[in-house]
Amino acid sequence: MNDTDISAAAALLRGSMKTVVLTGAGISAESGIPTFRGEDGLWNRFRAEDLATLEAFREDAALVWGWYDWRRGLMSKVEANPAHKVLALWERRLPGLSIVTQNIDGLHQKAGSKSVVELHGNIWRVRCTKERTVSANTEPHLEEIPPRCPSCGALLRPDVVWFGEPLERAVLEEAVRLSATCEVMVVVGTSALVHPAASLPMAALERGARLIEINPDSTPLTRLAHLSLRGKAGAVLPLVQDRLGIGPGEDGQRSRT
Ligand code: BJW
Numbered sequence: 242m243n244d245t246d247i248s249a250a251a252a253l254l255r256g257s258m259k260t261v262v263l264t265g266a267g268i269s270a271e272s273g274i275p276t277f278r279g280e281d282g283l284w285n286r287f288r289a290e291d292l293a294t295l296e297a298f299r300e301d302a303a304l305v306w307g308w309y310d311w312r313r314g315l316m317s318k319v320e321a322n323p324a325h326k327v328l329a330l331w332e333r334r335l336p337g338l339s340i341v342t343q344n345i346d347g348l349h350q351k352a353g354s355k356s357v358v359e360l361h362g363n364i365w366r367v368r369c370t371k372e373r374t375v376s377a378n379t380e381p382h383l384e385e386i387p388p389r390c391p392s393c394g395a396l397l398r399p400d401v402v403w404f405g406e407p408l409e410r411a412v413l414e415e416a417v418r419l420s421a422t423c424e425v426m427v428v429v430g431t432s433a434l435v436h437p438a439a440s441l442p443m444a445a446l447e448r449g450a451r452l453i454e455i456n457p458d459s460t461p462l463t464r465l466a467h468l469s470l471r472g473k474a475g476a477v478l479p480l481v482q483d484r485l486g487i488g489p490g491e492d493g494q495r496s497r498t
Contacts, residue, residue, distance in 0.1 A: 242469075242477065246468055247470070247481055248484055250427075250468050250484075251481050251484035253425050253453065254331070254427075254485060255485060257337075257423075257424040258336050258424060259336075259424050260335060260425045261341055261426045261427070262328055262339070262427045262428075263341045263426060263427070263429070263438070263442065264328075264342045264430055264431065265344065265433075267429065267430020267457075267473075267474060268344070268474045269319075269322070269346055269430075270430065271323075271324065271473060272319040272320060272321065272322045272325075272346075272348060274319060274346055274348075276430075276432075278434070279432075279458075289404060292308045293403045294404050294405055295403055296405075298403070302387040302398075303386055305387075306386045310383055310386060312364065313364055313365075313383075314382055318381075319346075319348070320348075321349075321351045321352035322474075322475045323475045324474035324478045326352045326353070327478040327482045328352065329349070331482075332353075332354050332355065337423075339356040339358065340357045341357075341420070342359055343361050343431060343438050345359065345362055345399075345401050347364070347365055358415050358416050360413070361438075362409075363401070365378065367398065369393065369396075370390075370396045370398055372390065372392065374390075375400050421444045421445065426442055426445040426446075426451070426452050428454045428466070429478070430455065430474050431456075432460055433462045434461070439462075442462055453466060453469075455470045455472070455474055455477045458471075
Protein backbone atom coordinates (compact mmCIF):
# COMPACT_ATOMS: atom_id res chain seq x y z
CA MET A 242 0.00 0.00 0.00
CA ASN A 243 1.42 3.37 -0.95
CA ASP A 244 0.44 6.98 -0.57
CA THR A 245 -1.07 7.07 -4.05
CA ASP A 246 -3.45 4.24 -3.18
CA ILE A 247 -4.64 6.08 -0.07
CA SER A 248 -5.28 9.21 -2.14
CA ALA A 249 -7.06 7.16 -4.80
CA ALA A 250 -9.31 5.57 -2.16
CA ALA A 251 -10.13 9.00 -0.70
CA ALA A 252 -10.94 10.31 -4.18
CA LEU A 253 -13.30 7.40 -4.88
CA LEU A 254 -15.11 7.95 -1.59
CA ARG A 255 -15.32 11.70 -2.13
CA GLY A 256 -16.96 11.17 -5.51
CA SER A 257 -19.41 8.49 -4.42
CA MET A 258 -23.08 9.18 -3.74
CA LYS A 259 -23.73 5.62 -2.54
CA THR A 260 -21.13 3.63 -0.67
CA VAL A 261 -21.37 0.23 1.00
CA VAL A 262 -18.80 -0.90 3.51
CA LEU A 263 -18.83 -4.68 3.90
CA THR A 264 -17.07 -5.70 7.08
CA GLY A 265 -15.90 -8.96 8.62
CA ALA A 266 -14.15 -10.21 11.72
CA GLY A 267 -10.88 -8.45 10.80
CA ILE A 268 -12.33 -5.02 11.60
CA SER A 269 -12.89 -6.07 15.21
CA ALA A 270 -9.54 -7.85 15.56
CA GLU A 271 -7.84 -4.71 16.85
CA SER A 272 -10.57 -4.41 19.51
CA GLY A 273 -9.41 -7.80 20.79
CA ILE A 274 -12.02 -10.10 19.23
CA PRO A 275 -10.48 -13.14 17.53
CA THR A 276 -11.20 -13.73 13.85
CA PHE A 277 -12.41 -17.13 12.60
CA ARG A 278 -9.80 -18.19 10.10
CA GLY A 279 -6.05 -17.84 9.98
CA GLU A 280 -3.41 -18.67 12.57
CA ASP A 281 -5.13 -17.25 15.66
CA GLY A 282 -8.64 -17.84 14.33
CA LEU A 283 -11.44 -19.45 16.34
CA TRP A 284 -11.79 -22.25 13.76
CA ASN A 285 -8.19 -23.23 14.53
CA ARG A 286 -9.13 -23.89 18.14
CA PHE A 287 -12.76 -25.00 17.82
CA ARG A 288 -14.66 -27.07 15.27
CA ALA A 289 -17.36 -25.00 13.52
CA GLU A 290 -19.45 -28.18 13.14
CA ASP A 291 -19.54 -28.59 16.94
CA LEU A 292 -20.45 -24.99 17.77
CA ALA A 293 -21.94 -23.07 14.87
CA THR A 294 -24.60 -25.34 13.37
CA LEU A 295 -28.19 -26.13 14.31
CA GLU A 296 -27.25 -29.82 14.50
CA ALA A 297 -24.61 -29.01 17.14
CA PHE A 298 -27.14 -26.98 19.12
CA ARG A 299 -29.69 -29.82 19.00
CA GLU A 300 -27.00 -32.27 20.06
CA ASP A 301 -25.63 -30.24 22.98
CA ALA A 302 -27.23 -26.84 23.63
CA ALA A 303 -25.20 -26.37 26.84
CA LEU A 304 -21.91 -26.81 24.97
CA VAL A 305 -22.89 -24.35 22.25
CA TRP A 306 -24.22 -21.85 24.80
CA GLY A 307 -21.03 -22.25 26.87
CA TRP A 308 -19.02 -21.15 23.85
CA TYR A 309 -21.31 -18.20 23.14
CA ASP A 310 -21.26 -17.24 26.81
CA TRP A 311 -17.46 -17.17 26.72
CA ARG A 312 -17.58 -14.96 23.64
CA ARG A 313 -20.21 -12.68 25.24
CA GLY A 314 -17.85 -12.21 28.19
CA LEU A 315 -15.04 -11.31 25.80
CA MET A 316 -17.16 -9.00 23.66
CA SER A 317 -18.66 -7.22 26.66
CA LYS A 318 -15.20 -5.96 27.62
CA VAL A 319 -14.05 -4.55 24.29
CA GLU A 320 -14.46 -1.15 22.69
CA ALA A 321 -14.90 0.04 19.14
CA ASN A 322 -11.52 0.76 17.55
CA PRO A 323 -10.38 3.57 15.19
CA ALA A 324 -11.65 1.64 12.15
CA HIS A 325 -15.21 1.42 13.52
CA LYS A 326 -15.03 5.09 14.51
CA VAL A 327 -13.90 6.30 11.07
CA LEU A 328 -16.83 4.45 9.48
CA ALA A 329 -19.27 6.02 11.94
CA LEU A 330 -17.89 9.45 11.04
CA TRP A 331 -18.19 8.74 7.32
CA GLU A 332 -21.81 7.70 7.72
CA ARG A 333 -22.55 11.14 9.14
CA ARG A 334 -20.57 13.12 6.60
CA LEU A 335 -20.51 11.22 3.31
CA PRO A 336 -23.72 10.83 1.30
CA GLY A 337 -25.46 7.46 1.28
CA LEU A 338 -23.03 5.31 3.25
CA SER A 339 -24.23 2.02 4.72
CA ILE A 340 -22.45 -0.74 6.55
CA VAL A 341 -23.18 -4.38 5.84
CA THR A 342 -21.48 -6.50 8.46
CA GLN A 343 -20.97 -10.19 9.03
CA ASN A 344 -20.04 -9.43 12.63
CA ILE A 345 -22.34 -10.16 15.54
CA ASP A 346 -20.46 -8.05 18.11
CA GLY A 347 -22.42 -4.78 17.78
CA LEU A 348 -19.22 -2.70 17.65
CA HIS A 349 -20.31 -0.63 14.65
CA GLN A 350 -23.33 0.54 16.62
CA LYS A 351 -21.13 1.12 19.68
CA ALA A 352 -18.98 3.42 17.52
CA GLY A 353 -22.10 5.39 16.53
CA SER A 354 -23.04 3.86 13.18
CA LYS A 355 -26.79 3.77 12.56
CA SER A 356 -27.14 2.31 9.08
CA VAL A 357 -25.91 -1.20 9.82
CA VAL A 358 -27.21 -4.37 8.18
CA GLU A 359 -26.24 -7.37 10.29
CA LEU A 360 -26.05 -10.38 7.99
CA HIS A 361 -25.28 -12.97 10.64
CA GLY A 362 -27.37 -11.62 13.52
CA ASN A 363 -26.24 -10.24 16.85
CA ILE A 364 -24.82 -11.99 19.90
CA TRP A 365 -26.73 -9.63 22.20
CA ARG A 366 -30.09 -11.02 21.11
CA VAL A 367 -31.69 -14.38 21.93
CA ARG A 368 -34.41 -16.22 20.03
CA CYS A 369 -37.01 -18.66 21.37
CA THR A 370 -36.69 -21.96 19.49
CA LYS A 371 -40.45 -22.53 19.81
CA GLU A 372 -42.13 -19.15 19.53
CA ARG A 373 -39.31 -17.60 17.42
CA THR A 374 -39.60 -14.39 19.44
CA VAL A 375 -36.42 -12.35 19.53
CA SER A 376 -35.37 -10.32 22.56
CA ALA A 377 -32.37 -8.32 23.67
CA ASN A 378 -30.11 -9.87 26.27
CA THR A 379 -27.04 -7.83 27.01
CA GLU A 380 -25.84 -9.59 30.16
CA PRO A 381 -22.13 -10.41 29.71
CA HIS A 382 -22.90 -13.84 31.17
CA LEU A 383 -26.20 -15.70 31.24
CA GLU A 384 -27.77 -16.72 34.53
CA GLU A 385 -28.67 -20.17 33.26
CA ILE A 386 -26.99 -22.29 30.57
CA PRO A 387 -28.72 -23.21 28.36
CA PRO A 388 -31.19 -20.36 28.88
CA ARG A 389 -34.94 -20.93 28.58
CA CYS A 390 -37.73 -18.74 27.25
CA PRO A 391 -39.41 -16.91 30.17
CA SER A 392 -42.76 -17.16 28.38
CA CYS A 393 -42.93 -20.80 27.20
CA GLY A 394 -39.93 -22.54 28.77
CA ALA A 395 -38.47 -23.70 25.44
CA LEU A 396 -34.73 -23.39 24.77
CA LEU A 397 -33.44 -20.01 23.73
CA ARG A 398 -30.72 -19.82 21.09
CA PRO A 399 -28.34 -17.04 20.11
CA ASP A 400 -29.95 -14.88 17.39
CA VAL A 401 -27.12 -15.57 14.96
CA VAL A 402 -26.86 -17.37 11.64
CA TRP A 403 -25.09 -20.72 11.76
CA PHE A 404 -23.65 -22.69 8.86
CA GLY A 405 -26.37 -24.24 6.74
CA GLU A 406 -28.99 -21.73 7.91
CA PRO A 407 -30.50 -19.15 5.59
CA LEU A 408 -29.89 -15.50 6.34
CA GLU A 409 -33.01 -13.59 7.33
CA ARG A 410 -34.74 -12.83 4.04
CA ALA A 411 -35.36 -9.10 4.54
CA VAL A 412 -31.80 -8.61 5.77
CA LEU A 413 -30.26 -10.37 2.78
CA GLU A 414 -32.56 -8.52 0.36
CA GLU A 415 -31.50 -5.20 1.84
CA ALA A 416 -27.81 -6.12 1.61
CA VAL A 417 -28.20 -7.21 -2.02
CA ARG A 418 -30.16 -4.03 -2.86
CA LEU A 419 -27.50 -1.81 -1.30
CA SER A 420 -24.67 -3.73 -2.96
CA ALA A 421 -26.27 -3.75 -6.39
CA THR A 422 -26.86 0.00 -6.34
CA CYS A 423 -23.69 1.34 -4.75
CA GLU A 424 -21.03 3.28 -6.61
CA VAL A 425 -18.20 2.26 -4.29
CA MET A 426 -17.88 -0.80 -2.10
CA VAL A 427 -15.20 -0.96 0.59
CA VAL A 428 -14.56 -4.48 1.87
CA VAL A 429 -12.82 -4.50 5.24
CA GLY A 430 -11.42 -7.45 7.18
CA THR A 431 -13.16 -10.43 5.67
CA SER A 432 -11.66 -13.57 4.16
CA ALA A 433 -14.55 -13.41 1.65
CA LEU A 434 -15.04 -17.17 1.91
CA VAL A 435 -18.49 -17.39 3.47
CA HIS A 436 -21.51 -17.04 1.23
CA PRO A 437 -23.84 -15.33 0.59
CA ALA A 438 -21.86 -12.44 2.15
CA ALA A 439 -18.92 -13.13 -0.16
CA SER A 440 -21.19 -12.76 -3.20
CA LEU A 441 -22.13 -9.16 -2.37
CA PRO A 442 -18.96 -7.63 -3.86
CA MET A 443 -19.74 -9.51 -7.11
CA ALA A 444 -23.21 -7.94 -7.16
CA ALA A 445 -21.55 -4.53 -6.77
CA LEU A 446 -18.92 -5.19 -9.44
CA GLU A 447 -21.50 -6.46 -11.93
CA ARG A 448 -23.29 -3.11 -11.68
CA GLY A 449 -20.08 -1.16 -12.26
CA ALA A 450 -19.14 -0.25 -8.68
CA ARG A 451 -15.53 0.41 -7.73
CA LEU A 452 -14.15 -2.05 -5.20
CA ILE A 453 -11.66 -1.16 -2.47
CA GLU A 454 -10.32 -3.92 -0.24
CA ILE A 455 -8.66 -3.29 3.12
CA ASN A 456 -6.96 -6.36 4.55
CA PRO A 457 -3.43 -7.27 5.63
CA ASP A 458 -3.71 -10.48 3.57
CA SER A 459 -4.93 -11.32 0.11
CA THR A 460 -8.36 -12.89 -0.38
CA PRO A 461 -10.32 -14.19 -3.37
CA LEU A 462 -11.46 -10.57 -3.87
CA THR A 463 -7.98 -9.07 -4.11
CA ARG A 464 -7.53 -9.69 -7.82
CA LEU A 465 -10.97 -8.18 -8.52
CA ALA A 466 -10.46 -5.06 -6.42
CA HIS A 467 -9.71 -1.74 -8.09
CA LEU A 468 -7.67 -0.82 -5.03
CA SER A 469 -6.16 -3.24 -2.54
CA LEU A 470 -4.96 -1.48 0.60
CA ARG A 471 -2.81 -4.01 2.42
CA GLY A 472 -2.79 -3.28 6.13
CA LYS A 473 -4.80 -3.38 9.31
CA ALA A 474 -8.16 -1.63 9.26
CA GLY A 475 -7.31 0.43 12.36
CA ALA A 476 -4.29 1.88 10.55
CA VAL A 477 -5.54 2.14 6.96
CA LEU A 478 -8.98 3.66 7.54
CA PRO A 479 -7.62 6.60 9.59
CA LEU A 480 -5.08 7.25 6.80
CA VAL A 481 -7.86 7.40 4.22
CA GLN A 482 -9.85 9.58 6.61
CA ASP A 483 -6.92 12.02 6.94
CA ARG A 484 -6.70 12.25 3.16
CA LEU A 485 -10.45 12.78 2.83
CA GLY A 486 -10.10 15.87 4.95
CA ILE A 487 -13.28 15.58 6.95
CA GLY A 488 -12.67 17.76 9.97
CA PRO A 489 -14.51 18.20 13.27
CA GLY A 490 -17.61 20.39 13.07
CA GLU A 491 -18.87 22.92 15.62
CA ASP A 492 -21.41 20.74 17.41
CA GLY A 493 -19.31 17.65 17.77
CA GLN A 494 -20.65 16.58 14.39
CA ARG A 495 -18.24 16.65 11.52
CA SER A 496 -18.12 18.61 8.31
CA ARG A 497 -16.20 18.26 5.08
CA THR A 498 -13.40 20.77 4.74
C1 BJW B 1 -7.92 -8.02 9.21
C2 BJW B 1 -7.31 -7.66 10.41
C3 BJW B 1 -7.23 -6.28 10.68
C4 BJW B 1 -7.31 -9.80 10.31
N1 BJW B 1 -7.72 -5.41 9.82
N2 BJW B 1 -8.40 -7.13 8.37
C5 BJW B 1 -19.78 -24.10 -0.90
C6 BJW B 1 -19.79 -22.97 -1.71
C7 BJW B 1 -20.53 -21.85 -1.34
C8 BJW B 1 -21.25 -21.84 -0.19
C9 BJW B 1 -21.24 -22.95 0.62
C10 BJW B 1 -20.53 -24.07 0.26
N3 BJW B 1 -20.68 -25.00 1.23
C11 BJW B 1 -21.46 -24.48 2.20
C12 BJW B 1 -21.81 -23.26 1.82
C13 BJW B 1 -22.64 -22.34 2.58
C14 BJW B 1 -21.92 -21.69 3.74
C15 BJW B 1 -20.56 -21.21 3.31
O1 BJW B 1 -20.38 -20.14 2.76
N4 BJW B 1 -19.52 -21.99 3.58
C16 BJW B 1 -18.17 -21.66 3.14
C17 BJW B 1 -17.23 -21.63 4.35
C18 BJW B 1 -17.76 -22.62 2.08
N5 BJW B 1 -22.78 -20.58 4.10
C19 BJW B 1 -23.81 -20.75 4.91
O2 BJW B 1 -24.07 -21.81 5.42
C20 BJW B 1 -24.67 -19.54 5.12
N6 BJW B 1 -26.03 -19.87 4.85
C21 BJW B 1 -26.44 -20.26 3.66
O3 BJW B 1 -25.70 -20.30 2.69
O4 BJW B 1 -27.76 -20.58 3.60
C22 BJW B 1 -28.28 -21.13 2.40
C23 BJW B 1 -29.61 -21.75 2.73
C24 BJW B 1 -30.73 -21.40 2.00
C25 BJW B 1 -31.95 -21.99 2.29
C26 BJW B 1 -32.06 -22.92 3.30
C27 BJW B 1 -30.95 -23.27 4.05
C28 BJW B 1 -29.70 -22.69 3.74
C29 BJW B 1 -24.61 -19.08 6.57
C30 BJW B 1 -23.24 -18.65 6.95
C31 BJW B 1 -23.23 -18.33 8.43
C32 BJW B 1 -21.82 -18.01 8.90
N7 BJW B 1 -21.82 -18.00 10.32
C33 BJW B 1 -20.60 -17.58 11.01
C34 BJW B 1 -20.87 -17.68 12.51
C35 BJW B 1 -21.85 -16.56 12.90
C36 BJW B 1 -22.14 -16.51 14.34
C37 BJW B 1 -20.92 -16.41 15.22
O5 BJW B 1 -20.10 -15.49 15.09
O6 BJW B 1 -20.83 -17.25 16.07
O7 BJW B 1 -20.28 -16.24 10.65
S1 BJW B 1 -19.15 -18.49 10.50
C38 BJW B 1 -18.07 -17.12 10.54
O8 BJW B 1 -17.59 -16.80 9.21
C39 BJW B 1 -18.92 -15.92 10.98
C40 BJW B 1 -18.40 -14.83 10.11
O9 BJW B 1 -19.34 -13.79 10.01
C41 BJW B 1 -18.13 -15.54 8.81
C42 BJW B 1 -17.16 -14.82 7.91
O10 BJW B 1 -15.91 -14.71 8.48
P1 BJW B 1 -15.05 -13.38 8.27
O11 BJW B 1 -15.73 -12.25 8.89
O12 BJW B 1 -14.67 -13.26 6.86
O13 BJW B 1 -13.77 -13.71 9.20
P2 BJW B 1 -12.46 -14.54 8.82
O14 BJW B 1 -11.85 -14.93 10.09
O15 BJW B 1 -12.74 -15.60 7.84
O16 BJW B 1 -11.54 -13.48 8.07
C43 BJW B 1 -10.96 -12.39 8.77
C44 BJW B 1 -10.23 -11.54 7.76
O17 BJW B 1 -9.76 -10.38 8.43
C45 BJW B 1 -8.99 -12.22 7.17
O18 BJW B 1 -8.98 -12.03 5.76
C46 BJW B 1 -7.80 -11.47 7.79
O19 BJW B 1 -6.69 -11.34 6.91
C47 BJW B 1 -8.42 -10.13 8.06
N8 BJW B 1 -7.83 -9.36 9.17
N9 BJW B 1 -6.86 -8.77 11.07
C48 BJW B 1 -8.24 -5.84 8.66
N10 BJW B 1 -6.60 -5.83 11.83
